[in-house]
Amino acid sequence: MGPGELLDVLAAGGRLAERATHVRHLPPRAGTHGDWPAWADPDLVRGYRALGVDRPWAHQVDAAEAVHAGRHTVLATSTGSGKSLAYWLPALTTVRAARAGAVLDPGRIESARRRPTVLYLSPTKALAADQLASVERLLAASGVRDVRVATCDGDTSRDERRWVREHADVVLTNPDLLHHAVLPQHRTWSRLVGSLAYVVVDECHAFRGVFGAHVGLVLRRLRRVAASYGAAPVMVMASATTGDPATSAARLVGVPAHEVHAVTADASPAGRKTFVLWQPPELPGGDGPWSALVPDDDPWASVLLVPARGDTGVGAADPAGDEPAEHGPRDPDAAGGPREPVPPEGSGPQGTGERLVAVRTDRPRRTATAEVADLLADLVAAGARVLAFTRSRRGAESVATTTQAHLAAVHPALVDQVQAYRGGYLPEERRALEQAVRSGEVRGLATTSALELGVDISGLDAVLVAGWPGTRVSLWQQAGRAGRAGADGLVVLVAREDPLDTFLVHHPAAVLDAPVEATVFDTGNPYVLAPHLCAAAAEVPLRAEELDLFGPRAPALLDELTQRGVLRRRASGWYWTHAEPASSLTDLRGSGGQPVRVVETATGRLLGTVDAASADATVHPGAVYVHQGRTFVVDELHLEDAVALATARDVDHGTWARWVTSTSVVDVEQEVSWGPVTWATGQVDVTTQVLGYQRRRLPDLQVLGTHELDLPARTLRTAAVWWTAPAAVLAEAGVTLEAAPGALHAAEHASIGLLPLLATCDRWDLGGLSTLAHVDTGHATVFVHDGHPGGAGFAARGFSLGPTWLAATRDAIAACPCASGCPACVQSPKCGNGNDPLDKHAALRLLTAVLAHAPAG
Template sequence: TDAGGEHGAPVRRTAVAECADLLADLVAGGVRTVAFVRSRRGAELVALLAQERLAAVDPALPPRVAAYRGGYLPEERRALERALHSGELLGLASTTALELGVDVSGLDAVLIAGYPGTRASLWQQAGRAGRSGQEALAVLIGRDDPLDTYLVHHPEALFRQPVESTVMDPDNPHVLAPHLCAAAAELPLTEADLELFGPSAAGLVGQLERRGLLRRRASGWFWTRRERAVDRIDIRGGGGRPVQVVEAGTGRLLGTVEEAAAHTTVHDGAVHLHQGQTYLVRHLDLEDSVALVEQADPPYTTTARDTTAISVLETTEEVPWGEARLCFGSVEVTNRVVSYLRRRPITGEVLGETPLDMPPRTLRTRAVWWTVTDGQLEEARVRPEELPGAAHAAEHASIGMLPLFATCDRWDIGGVSVPLHPDTGRPTVFVHDGHPGGAGFAERAFRTAGAWLRATREAISSCECESGCPSCIQSPKCGNGNEPLDKAAAVRLLDVLLSGAPTPAP
């Protein structure tokens, strides 16, 4: 596009805009289509833009397109599912809420707005069309980020590779505890059952009993609460008390947002989309878990920005890469949302930035990190003034590329880069899990570090931009306004780092 991104970086037309155009074209042709979009806001925006385009073609078509996502009230979601089954709806813009556990049949086409993070999800989404043996269409629309750009230029990474192994940490109490509760709600948990849940289950059941969530009787442990245990579990996330989104003028409950996402999605001033209606968040009350919204029609969308600090709690494993070190272990991450960007919906052009004053959030999790020495910086010809930008660019690109090697989304992970970290005494780049206790992504990064960082280096060096863009080293999450970033120095730094990487076993 002719629009400019941050610091004048070139930007492509957004995948959301491309997806909306394709969805409108397919619906106008009578093709039953589901468009999978990475975020809730993106799904709402695709549906809204498609409706606007269809209104110019046939006034009867816009009502036949809708959005579908988590956070809707159950009755809203069931009504949408019935409308899709009956053919009343021709087009649906959905998050992965429709990928898992919802029976969808009779679709003619699937649009995928951005690589969903794993090959398993890609084929799951593409397979939603043509299930009765008929021909079908599946379209992957690349986004303006390092991973999608890499896959567009290396399609063999999708079509010649098997579905990846699932990455998880089954002993993580934040993962295991709610599933023990759900199991106990169905049938009493016995000593023999606990062996099926791994070595951590026995100790964790005792903790749940002391918290009053489980009670032990002769036949085993029982769920004690009136509400269903399964309702307390988010099979895709880390749980927590959901934030209710309430219309300020009427008190009407519009839906919910996961507690972990509230800081970045329903902060004061955020644009919130719900069933084709646009709202502005007037106030987020974190204590009462309520976001008050008012209907509005702003000419922009919003994207939150945050800053992150990290401290090393324990180094579990360390591998020498020549003079460099590759490490894996436990860390404490302190995160704070500091501002939000206002962007044009179609082009992604940045219109402005508004500061926010949000409380910090602390997370104990797992991370992979690498360090380099002063001698390696000299070898890479990275001057002291270039180091912050080189490390920062390498961090951004490595986060963007990790979903190719671990079953994660770039929003499931985070990173920090510092010219001199107090816990390592060296220039250090961290990539950490975004879930309490870790989700296995950082460990997977540690195990595949050679291939992961080589792909990162190639993604940066092969990008045609001059000094950095969203397709290589700029990040939509960056709380520092994507400054400083040094594309050329990042490539030289990664070259020196990778020169010391262990040779893979034959």
């Protein structure tokens, strides 16, 4: 079926056509071929031809020529454009040529030399496993048996790892193994590291934010250790289409931008894509509690309504929202002691602030999760092969289970052809699902962004996206799964009840016509850089002439680390002198430690894993844990051993955690006066503690009971941007003392919802706070902070674009036609206090008054 026929299926013969707010037909693109390079290994060329690649695309030739010539290269083209050929052709050709040359004069010692090696890095194990299968198919088709290729990651046994160290020519792994095992033990890995000819960094656009900063520093350490053995590898980066790929790639690997050859002209063919923006309908009635209607696929979507009080901030979290996306967890886990709540400090995960509320007259809409489950069932029943991307692990399980229930009533034979796919599954479960999708055994897969990255799954008819994925880069990556290899495809973006989602489905140009974002990360972030300097010193003592590699902040940080006794300074450089490994100081993915294993109590079977920082809210005692449609109830949580014990039970309820949070200013780094308004940025501490949980009956979410928990507090030190509104500004805006909390809270929600238009982040990268009298500023204050330890550059971006950001926020509120505030403007899907109080019109007046004092231009 073509996209037009599939769209007719979704529209149900026109009955649901009004839900499609915009339909765009993207024209097909013809492909442009190039010639195989003269230097290409003829056996490999024969293998590619046997696999159906008679001639390469022009962009593949451009990139391969640059890589073979020794230039650092980034290839930024669309999903399915064949980026892997551009690096495997020169890499495998070089390995084969060196092996052939090594046997020209057997027995002569002067002919002995290290053969070149290749290191492939990807953000996920799934992608590395997929690339291994791809390379093995190529080598088999080529009849090549003299190239040894292997994956090596946390799942690799000790014996297999030893073989990789001693024999593998091509090693496929991830930055985590490089950081924790290879670089600290580089003498053991000297054959691999000392002979590196190429380092391939696949899907490099996924390395953004704090995770990107960590990976950038790991790559600098790798280049430095390789140089100590005399190796100077060519850095090859593959990326989705991103803004300014040469600059981003250069910043990632630590070289000047002019040294990176960027290939951005996509010469591969593309079929016609039908792109649909879709808004779920309003729900009838509206008498039920608002909290019961918030989307359950968002990590902190369901809320516990708490009477407004001035002494604490209390909220609720969705226990299955263990991370907002699969590019790495964003929650901190810096243990800290509990603090007395500072009134009226807000609530929500990492202090999302949002404890302040409004009388709602607008009816809520159906959740994106429920809508996508319906659409997925319709498409699978019509014979289509579909991926449905969700925002969380719980969302993937929910969509799959609901779709199966729909199909059971009409097409029972199709039930098993719909499955869920997410992080936390065991490796063998993920591999089996990937193969089932490729073979067509599974026709509908509800997945997190784990399948956004380059795992080769072709032949799909449609992609459903449940909620704005955070960036246009991610959206186009997910959309690229539909109609790969030049076939036509259908893409449907289904809006969540979120101001940004609602705005985007009614402003298609912002989705389909705006340029994709540049990758944002800061390798100079002191919270990220300091432990990597320690790790570098432990690997090879740091010399003064090497500090340029780590940026201008490195000398001052080294002095501070020396004064604290963390490093020791000698004439020859800086040394790590402690017994424990320096690499243990850094958690690349910000997960806060070892993942918590979920184990079935009766059998000892490992069910899956949960990130350490999510464990308190997701696998606490009594929590309901869902795994491939089966429900388990957690019996015990042992944080010190990173184990949760669970028992399989059929239950009719879910669990929602409650927490308390507080925020305090640690350091004001920059401050600007807009007349009476203060606009500032700096470091803040946000302390959160899970206090208990509710059991709610499904599906009506009726409260069945409330239970207390005794869990430790967690403190996040991060970057924030904030502005104050003294009494004179409130009076200027006509905002009374009674209306001020609702005005501030509404302005906070809307500004968090709009910042992703200006920075490469999404709402789940951010937290916030609004208060009538903050203890550190002395005035009414709105905070927006990064959800990562030390910050990720998002608050800094907001600070630099203050007037633009606040003007966009004001305009978005003003343009919304609702009467008193709705999810399209000032209500938040992750508000920890039930969006109460909110005052849309007072927020509009307040933002107008604040902007009247903003600097021109």
